[in-house]
Amino acid sequence: MADAKMRSERPLSPHLSVYRLSLVMVMSGAHRISGAVLYFGMLLLVWWLVAASTSPRDFDFINGLFDTWIGRLVLFGFTWALFHHLLGGIRHLIWDTGRGLGKYERELFARLTIIGSISLTVVVWLIGIMLRG
Amino acid sequence: MRSSLRNVRGLGSARSGTEHFWILRLTTVANIPLVAAVVVILVALSGRPHAAVVATLGQPTVAILMLAMLWSVIVHMRLGMQVIIEDYVHSEGRKVVLLMANTFFSIAIGLASAFAVFRISFGL
Numbered sequence: 001m002a003d004a005k006m007r008s009e010r011p012l013s014p015h016l017s018v019y020r021l022s023l024v025m026v027m028s029g030a031h032r033i034s035g036a037v038l039y040f041g042m043l044l045l046v047w048w049l050v051a052a053s054t055s056p057r058d059f060d061f062i063n064g065l066f067d068t069w070i071g072r073l074v075l076f077g078f079t080w081a082l083f084h085h086l087l088g089g090i091r092h093l094i095w096d097t098g099r100g101l102g103k104y105e106r107e108l109f110a111r112l113t114i115i116g117s118i119s120l121t122v123v124v125w126l127i128g129i130m131l132r133g
Numbered sequence: 134m135r136s137s138l139r140n141v142r143g144l145g146s147a148r149s150g151t152e153h154f155w156i157l158r159l160t161t162v163a164n165i166p167l168v169a170a171v172v173v174i175l176v177a178l179s180g181r182p183h184a185a186v187v188a189t190l191g192q193p194t195v196a197i198l199m200l201a202m203l204w205s206v207i208v209h210m211r212l213g214m215q216v217i218i219e220d221y222v223h224s225e226g227r228k229v230v231l232l233m234a235n236t237f238f239s240i241a242i243g244l245a246s247a248f249a250v251f252r253i254s255f256g257l
Binding site for chain 1: 158161162164165168172176177179180182183184186187190199206207210213214217242245246248249250252253
């Protein structure tokens with residue numbers, strides 16, 4: 001009853017499709033999607049921690065899964081989502097101060113987030129591979 | 134003894150928006166160093182045998198850091214998912230169910246991971 005009324009009277013923002021797609025908009029979507037990926041990806045970290053706490057056998061089992069090609073791909077994607085969301089979060093903190101909202105800065109932040117997140121992901125994985133020898 | 138119009142009509146704000154915004158920002162700031170430190174630890178631990186991993190995770194500084202990261206990240210992710218649900222799910226019933234599921238999922242993740250860290254630290 002109240003539900004139907006609320007829906008009819010509450011205004012929704014203009015539909016996205018009226019705007020020309022820009023990189024900044026794509027990055028906004030990517031920030032949200034990477035956040036959702038990390039949300040469910042936390043299951044992997046929890047699984048790993050619980051396995052470490054229970055027995056060496058459980059721990060070896062999940063590490064074995066992580067060591068397959070699919071496992072590595074998932075972890076690599078998780079790392080990228082993490083750095084993408086982290087840099088996007090820093091961008092949001094800068095925006096919160098009222099700075100960096102201009103046309104040039106917006107585009108710059110979008111590019112820096114892409115380049116930065118890919119670079120950080122690759123660097124972290126290279127260090128990991130080197131440490132494992 | 135009069136109810137305000139916004140309550141009668143079921144419109145108006147829930148009066149928790151500022152706190153939501155603030156805690157999301159607070160945990161963003163906390164997450165940056167905490168997640169960075171945990172990434173360093175996890176990379177260092179990758180491929181290490183169980184005994185070495187448990188020995189490192191059981192150190193007080195590492196365990197406390199891990200718990201702090203989990204706390205901040207889980208509060209943050211719950212608020213973030215709440216925004217996603219509220220943006221895309223307009224049916225009141227489904228929205229309430231998903232918001233509850235979001236809270237339950239976050240608490241389950243938090244309890245399981247905290248249990249694991251404590252268990253490792255105390256060598257149980």
